[in-house]
Amino acid sequence: MTTYYKTEMEFFVDMQRCIGCKACEAACAECETNGQQSMIHVNYVERAVTIQTTVQVCMHCDDPVCANVCPADAISKDEFGVVHTANSARCIGCSNCVMACPFGVPIKEEKYDMMMKCNMCYDRTSAGKKPMCATVCPSQALYYGTREEMRKMRPNSVPVNTFQFGKLEVKTKVNIMMPAGSTRLKVD
Amino acid sequence: MPDHVTHKGMISIRYFLLAALYFYTIRMTVMKFRLNKKAFLVALCCCIITVALVFYGSRKLQNFDAALIAYLFGTVFALFGIIYRYCVWLQRPPTWMYFKRGWQLLFSKSFVEYAGLSIQKLVRNIAFQRFIYPRGKARWWGHFLLATGCLLAFSVTIPLTLGWIHFTMNPATSIDPADTNLYEAHLFGFKVMEFKLGSWIAFFIFHILNWCSWLVIIGCLLFMRRRLTHAGQIATQTFEGDWLPLILLIGISVTGLGLTYDYEFLKGKTYEFMAVTHAVTVILFLIWIPFGKFFHIIQRPAQVGAHLYKKEGEKKGMAVCPHTHKPFATQMHIDDLKTVTTELGFDFTLEDGSSHLDLSPEGKRSALAKAHLKAREESGKFFG
Numbered sequence: 001m002t003t004y005y006k007t008e009m010e011f012f013v014d015m016q017r018c019i020g021c022k023a024c025e026a027a028c029a030e031c032e033t034n035g036q037q038s039m040i041h042v043n044y045v046e047r048a049v050t051i052q053t054t055v056q057v058c059m060h061c062d063d064p065v066c067a068n069v070c071p072a073d074a075i076s077k078d079e080f081g082v083v084h085t086a087n088s089a090r091c092i093g094c095s096n097c098v099m100a101c102p103f104g105v106p107i108k109e110e111k112y113d114m115m116m117k118c119n120m121c122y123d124r125t126s127a128g129k130k131p132m133c134a135t136v137c138p139s140q141a142l143y144y145g146t147r148e149e150m151r152k153m154r155p156n157s158v159p160v161n162t163f164q165f166g167k168l169e170v171k172t173k174v175n176i177m178m179p180a181g182s183t184r185l186k187v188d
Numbered sequence: 189m190p191d192h193v194t195h196k197g198m199i200s201i202r203y204f205l206l207a208a209l210y211f212y213t214i215r216m217t218v219m220k221f222r223l224n225k226k227a228f229l230v231a232l233c234c235c236i237i238t239v240a241l242v243f244y245g246s247r248k249l250q251n252f253d254a255a256l257i258a259y260l261f262g263t264v265f266a267l268f269g270i271i272y273r274y275c276v277w278l279q280r281p282p283t284w285m286y287f288k289r290g291w292q293l294l295f296s297k298s299f300v301e302y303a304g305l306s307i308q309k310l311v312r313n314i315a316f317q318r319f320i321y322p323r324g325k326a327r328w329w330g331h332f333l334l335a336t337g338c339l340l341a342f343s344v345t346i347p348l349t350l351g352w353i354h355f356t357m358n359p360a361t362s363i364d365p366a367d368t369n370l371y372e373a374h375l376f377g378f379k380v381m382e383f384k385l386g387s388w389i390a391f392f393i394f395h396i397l398n399w400c401s402w403l404v405i406i407g408c409l410l411f412m413r414r415r416l417t418h419a420g421q422i423a424t425q426t427f428e429g430d431w432l433p434l435i436l437l438i439g440i441s442v443t444g445l446g447l448t449y450d451y452e453f454l455k456g457k458t459y460e461f462m463a464v465t466h467a468v469t470v471i472l473f474l475i476w477i478p479f480g481k482f483f484h485i486i487q488r489p490a491q492v493g494a495h496l497y498k499k500e501g502e503k504k505g506m507a508v509c510p511h512t513h514k515p516f517a518t519q520m521h522i523d524d525l526k527t528v529t530t531e532l533g534f535d536f537t538l539e540d541g542s543s544h545l546d547l548s549p550e551g552k553r554s555a556l557a558k559a560h561l562k563a564r565e566e567s568g569k570f571f572g
Binding site for chain 2: 014015016017031032033034035041043045046052054056065068069070071072073084088089090092093094095096098099100101102103104105106111112113114119122123126127154155156157163165166167168176178179180182185186187188
C-alpha cells in the first residue's frame with residue numbers, strides 16, 4: 001500500500017457552524033472507500049425546540065472503543081491514526097461498534113450485514129488530498145488543513161481533541177474547535 | 189535419471205519442508221508472540237487427539253498414504269495455529285460474550301427455533317454467502333466460486349491426508365478382465381460407496397480437485413480484477429493481507445491442475461516437479477491460515493451467533509433512547525455492552541448514574557452538539 005498521507009494536515013470540526021445543507025453527505029458518497037455510500041452524519045439536535053443541526057465525522061480515537069469492542073477484530077488503526085472501517089472479510093455485523101462508539105459514528109448496513117464508517121476518505125487522504133466533506137463544506141464546519149491555517153482563520157478558538165464522557169476520557173485524531181482556553185469538551 | 193535418485197530427492201525436499209515448518213513454528217512462537225498457556229494447551233490437546241484419530245481412523249496407518257506425510261504435518265501445524273489463535277481470540281471480552289451467549293441461546297428452551305435459524309443462516313451465509321450479494325454481484329460470484337472450490341477441496345483432501353478415506357478396487361470384480369471393475373470408497377475403513385470405473389461418477393470423483401481448482405481460479409481472477417480496478421480497494425489493500433492469499437490459491441490450483449496435465453499429456457515426465465511445487469504451495473497455504481486472511485473462514489460462523497443474539501434480544505425488549513425516544517437496539521445488547529466496555533476499561537458512567545451507552549447513536553451525536561453549544565454559550569461567543 002503506497003501512501004502519500006500528509007501528516008501535517010489535520011481535521012477540524014466546528015458543529016456550531018453547521019448549517020445543515022448536507023453538501024457533505026453528497027460529497028461523502030463520492031468516497032471510493034465507502035463504496036459510494038455516505039457515511040457522514042448530519043442531524044437536527046432537538047428539532048422540537050431548535051433548528052440547530054450537527055455534523056459528525058469519525059473522530060479517529062487514539063484508543064478506539066469500536067475496535068476494542070469488536071468481537072471479530074475487524075477494525076484497525078493504521079500508522080497515521082486513521083481508524084479504518086470494518087474489514088469486510090471479518091465483520092460479523094453484530095453492531096457492537098455502532099452502539100459503543102461515544103460519538104455515534106458507525107453505521108450497520110443491514111443489507112450487507114456489515115458495519116461501515118467514515119475512514120477519512122482514505123483513498124484521497126492517502127494520496128495527499130482532502131476528504132470530500134471538507135472540500136465542499138460552505139461554512140467550514142468541516143476543515144482539513146494545517147494547525148497554522150486554522151489558527152489564522154479562528155484566532156479566538158482552539159482545537160481540542162480530548163472529550164469527557166462521564167468518567168471516560170477519549171482522545172482523538174480529529175479536533176473540535178472550542179473557545180480559546182478550552183482543553184476538553186465535557187459531554188454529560 | 190534413475191528412479192531411486194529422484195525418489196531420494198523427493199524425500200529430502202519433504203524433510204526440508206518439515207524442518208522449515210518446525211523452525212517457522214518455533215520462530216513465530218518465541219519471537220512474535222507471548223505464549224498464551226491456555227490456548228497452547230488446548231491447541232496441543234487438539235493436535236494430539238487429531239494424531240490419535242489419524243492413527244485409529246486409518247486403521248493403525250493401514251489406510252494412511254505415506255506420500256502425504258508432508259501434507260499431514262502441514263495440516264497438524266495449521267490445526268495447532270488455528271486452535272491457538274481461536275482460543276486467544278475467544279479470550280477477548282467481546283468475543284467471549286458473543287461466544288457464550290450464542291451457545292447459551294442455542295441450547296436454551298428455544299432450541300428448536302434457534303437450531304432451525306442456525307441451519308438457515310449457515311446455509312444462507314456460510315454455504316452461499318448471500319450477504320455478499322448486495323455488496324456486488326461480481327463480488328459475490330467471485331467469493332462463491334472461490335469459497336465453494338476451497339470448502340469442497342478441504343472436504344476431500346483433509347480426510348484423504350488424515351487417512352480417513354481411501355479407495356480400493358472391489359476384489360471380486362478385479363479378477364475377471366472381462367468384468368466391469370468396481371471401485372470402492374471407504375470412510376474410517378468402512379465401505380460407503382461403490383462406482384464403476386470409466387463411469388461419469390468415477391470421472392467426476394477422480395477429478396474433483398480439478399473442478400475445485402477451476403472454481404478457485406475463476407473466483408481469484410474476479411477478485412484480482414476488482415483489486416486492480418476499484419479505487420477504494422487500491423487505497424486500502426495490502427500485499428500480505430489481500431494479494432498473497434489470492435496468489436497462494438492460484439498457485440495451489442495451477443500446480444494441482446499441473447499434476448493432472450502431467451499424467452494425462454506428459455506421461456508423468458514432470459511429476460516430481462509438479463508434486464513438489466504443489467506441496468510447497470499447499471503447505472504455505474496451510475501454515476498461513478492461522479495468521480492471515482484465511483482465518484476469516486474460521487471466524488465467519490460467529491455471524492450465526494450474532495443473528496441468534498439479535499433475535500433473542502428482540503424477544504426480551506428494546507432499549508429506548510432517552511434523547512430520540514425511539515427504540516434503537518435490544519436492551520440485552522446494551523446491558524452486555526456495558527459489561528464488556530467496563531471489562532475493557534471504558535467506563536461510560538455519567539454523573540447522574542446513567543450511562544452514555546443508554547443513548548442511541550443519534551442521541552450521542554446530539555449530546556455532543558449540545559455540550560459544544562453549551563461551551564460556546566459559556567464563552568460568550570458562538571463562533572470565533
